[in-house]
Amino acid sequence: QLTLLGIDHVADTIIGNDMLRGISGGQKRRVTSAEMLVCWLPIIFCDEITNGLDSKAAYDICKTLITCARALNETVVAALLQPPPEVFELFEDLILFDQGHIIYQGPSKEAADYFVKLGYKVPDAMDDADFLQQVMTDLGKSYLSDKADSKTPRTAEQFAEAYRASSYFKAQREFDVKKLPPQTEADKTDFFLQRFYHNYPFPWHYTLKIVFERQMRLVVTNKLLVIVRLAQTLLMSSVTGTLFLQLDPDDYTLRYGVMFNALMFLSMGGMVLVPGIIDGRKVLYKQLDAKFFPVWNYTIANAIAVIPQFALETVVYSAIVYWLAGLAPYAGNYFFFVLLLFICELCLSGLFQAVAIVSPNLSSAMGICSFVALVLVVFCGYVIPRNSIYTWFIWIYWISPVSYAFSGLVANEFLSPLHSTLQHPEDPNSPTYGQIYMWANDYLTWPSYEWLCFLYISCFYVLTVFFFYLGLRFVRFQETFHDDLESTAPTGRAKGKRKRGELAEPPPPPPQPV
Numbered sequence: 001q002l003t004l005l006g007i008d009h010v011a012d013t014i015i016g017n018d019m020l021r022g023i024s025g026g027q028k029r030r031v032t033s034a035e036m037l038v039c040w041l042p043i044i045f046c047d048e049i050t051n052g053l054d055s056k057a058a059y060d061i062c063k064t065l066i067t068c069a070r071a072l073n074e075t076v077v078a079a080l081l082q083p084p085p086e087v088f089e090l091f092e093d094l095i096l097f098d099q100g101h102i103i104y105q106g107p108s109k110e111a112a113d114y115f116v117k118l119g120y121k122v123p124d125a126m127d128d129a130d131f132l133q134q135v136m137t138d139l140g141k142s143y144l145s146d147k148a149d150s151k152t153p154r155t156a157e158q159f160a161e162a163y164r165a166s167s168y169f170k171a172q173r174e175f176d177v178k179k180l181p182p183q184t185e186a187d188k189t190d191f192f193l194q195r196f197y198h199n200y201p202f203p204w205h206y207t208l209k210i211v212f213e214r215q216m217r218l219v220v221t222n223k224l225l226v227i228v229r230l231a232q233t234l235l236m237s238s239v240t241g242t243l244f245l246q247l248d249p250d251d252y253t254l255r256y257g258v259m260f261n262a263l264m265f266l267s268m269g270g271m272v273l274v275p276g277i278i279d280g281r282k283v284l285y286k287q288l289d290a291k292f293f294p295v296w297n298y299t300i301a302n303a304i305a306v307i308p309q310f311a312l313e314t315v316v317y318s319a320i321v322y323w324l325a326g327l328a329p330y331a332g333n334y335f336f337f338v339l340l341l342f343i344c345e346l347c348l349s350g351l352f353q354a355v356a357i358v359s360p361n362l363s364s365a366m367g368i369c370s371f372v373a374l375v376l377v378v379f380c381g382y383v384i385p386r387n388s389i390y391t392w393f394i395w396i397y398w399i400s401p402v403s404y405a406f407s408g409l410v411a412n413e414f415l416s417p418l419h420s421t422l423q424h425p426e427d428p429n430s431p432t433y434g435q436i437y438m439w440a441n442d443y444l445t446w447p448s449y450e451w452l453c454f455l456y457i458s459c460f461y462v463l464t465v466f467f468f469y470l471g472l473r474f475v476r477f478q479e480t481f482h483d484d485l486e487s488t489a490p491t492g493r494a495k496g497k498r499k500r501g502e503l504a505e506p507p508p509p510p511p512q513p514v
Contacts, residue, residue, distance in 0.1 A: 005030040005064050014221075017279060026053050033061055037068050039292050040201045044069065046078040055084045062087050088129040098136040103159035106168040118162060119152035121145040200291050207293035208301060215305035218276075225272065226309060230316065236265055237317040241324030249326075249418055252437040258325045259409040260382045266314055266341050267402060268373060270349025273306065274365050277356040285476060299469040306349060314342040328416035336412050336450065343457050344405035348373075350464030351401075357471040376402040387442040401460045407443055408453030414438050415445065 002008040007023075007030045015031065016022020023031070029049055036044055046065065050058035062078070069076045080087065094111050096104040104111055112128040115135055120143045122131045134140055141154065153159045163169055200207065219226070244258045288295060318338045323329075327337070352369045359365035379389060380402040389397055397403050413419070419434030435445050446452070 002034060005034050006060055007031060007034070026057050029053070030061060033065060035287075036290065037065070037072075039290050040072055041074065041290065043075045043077060046076065048079055048081050050080055050083065050087065055086070058084060059087050059090075062090050066090050082133065083129050085127040085129060088127070094132070096132060096136070098159060099156040101156045101160035103136065103153075103156065103163050104132075104168070105163070105172055114166070114168070116145070119145055119148035200294065202293075204294060204297065208297045211293050211297050212301040212304060215301045219305055219309060229269065229272065229309070229313060233265075233313050233317050234320075237320035240265075241321045244321075244325040246324070246326040250433070252414065252440075255325075255327065255413060256382060256410070256441070258321065258327065259413065260380075260406060262317065262321055262341060263344060263380075263402065263406055263409065264377065266310075266317060266345040267348040267405070269310075269313060269345060270352045271366070271369055271373075273349055274352055274356045274369060275362060277353055278359070278362045278365060281357070281477065284472070288472075295473045296469055299465060299472065302353070302468075303350065303465050307346070310345050310349065311342060314338055314345060317341075328413050328418040330416060330418070333412055333416045336454075337409065340405055340408050340412065340450070340454055340457075343454060343461065344401060347401045347405075347457050347461040347464065348376075350461050350468065354464050354467040354471060357468055358475045360477050376400050379403065380406050381441075381443070382406055385441050401457045404453040404456045408450040408457075410438060410441075410443050411445070411450040411453070415450070 002011055007027050010023050010027055014020065014022045015028065022028075033046075033049065044065070049061060053061070062083075065076050065078070068074070076091075078091070088108065091108050093106065094104065094108040095102060096111070104114060106114070111132055112122055115132070116122065120135055120140070122128065123143065131143070135143055136156070136159065144152065153162045202210075240258070240261050244254055247254050247258070284298065287293070288298075315338060318334070318341060322334055322337055327333070351372065355368050355372065356365040359368060375396060378384060379393060379396040379400055381397060386394075386397055414434035414437050415432075416434070419437065420432050422428070422430045422432055423436060424430040431439075438445050
């Protein structure tokens with residue numbers, strides 16, 4: 001289909017947006033046409049798809065649409081503005097509207113003859129498409145022939161009445177009675193909605209595979225983001241590792257700082273996904289409404305596609321910081337350190353994406369995400385110890401995934417053999433120095449407490465994915481770049497937008513001289 005639409009040479013070119021230049025406007029329309037054709041929809045509605053295109057481009061798009069529609073047994077309904085004669089001849093049937101009335105519905109080649117029989121004539125230098133558009137206007141009165149009389153329709157109501165009395169209307173009614181399925185009182189559900197709205201044209205496992213491949217391709221093709229993020233990870237890990245170089249085992253305060261720094265750097269990295277969610281939301285809404293795939297397919301594919309990037313960042317950062325800082329030198333503790341940082345970064349990214357999908361625009365999404373991140377950091381147990389948090393705010397600590405991640409890192413470090421020296425060696429029941437360090441800052445020392453933290457963060461991540469699904473399923477925003485400009489304009493209507501056909505408000509008069 002890319003070759004048929006003439007866009008195979010830009011197959012590897014980015015579409016572009018308001019801030020990034022991509023393919024041309026005509027090529028974007030061809031991409032949208034190809035996008036709709038691959039879904040095997042029974043009916044394709046095209047609203048002025050040839051506007052702004054030259055005659056050749058308009059003909060190519062319409063020709064491809066009709067060719068694919070015939071091959072796939074689909075129906076194309078197109079509203080065209082001043083179509084060229086070669087484009088008009090591509091369509092088999094024509095529907096003419098005037099002021100909400102159908103004034104003709106039938107074969108395109110017979111439309112001009114129909115109006116000739118009503119008392120009009122087609123000028124010699126005018127094609128049928130222009131004549132049919134102008135015959136309904138005030139200019140159409142100049143096309144009246146010598147055979148015109150008082151019964152010749154001149155208004156929309158008269159045209160509609162003449163059509164209902166014609167053979168075309170009767171033939172259409174007979175076709176509808178024969179082809180449409182019978183409706184009974186027991187089944188009020190529309191046939192079309194029952195067949196196509198509730199079902200998808202492809203199996204769920206096939207669409208899940210396709211959506212996952214697309215999400216992975218989006219991650220891979222965005223090489224600049226991956227390279228910049230990896231370079232940032234290398235730089236920050238090197239700085240942090242050399243800043244806390246080979247800490248003394250008894251310096252537990254600085255060890256808290258190393259773990260908190262690692263947790264904050266990796267967890268906040270999930271914010272880089274927010275602009276992509278906002279930018280791709282319009283295309284996603286269109287594809288979901290067209291039944292390309294279920295909402296849960298995209299939710300799962302989007303959640304899995306970010307795992308390789310986050311895993312790479314976590315492994316690189318941990319491999320440098322952990323050993324340079326001299327944390328517990330044991331393989332089990334190191335791998336748990338990597339695992340807990342990874343699941344926390346994944347959890348926070350899911351939370352930020354859930355916020356983004358229900359935010360009206362990028363500014364709101366970034367503002368809400370920043371506020372949520374600030375709250376989670378303040379009440380994680382490091383900035384303010386748990387025993388110093390006010391009673392009415394302690395619930396934030398107990399539900400925050402960041403607090404559990406930091407508690408898990410602390411338990412993994414100070415319950416390791418590096419800090420297992422007893423305070424009183426002669427008493428086997430005396431606490432270890434690691435337990436004393438944790439009690440000093442009110443951390444729990446339960447057996448396997450770090451794994452309980454990991455389990456809670458994993459459950460919280462599943463919950464954020466579910467919230468993302470609900471937001472995508474039930475919340476919709478159809479904002480545009482121009483709407484954002486109008487909403488910030490100092491003058492205009494209450495919502496910053498004008499109704500169609502309404503003139504803009506005049507500028508205020510210049511100030512009068514004193």
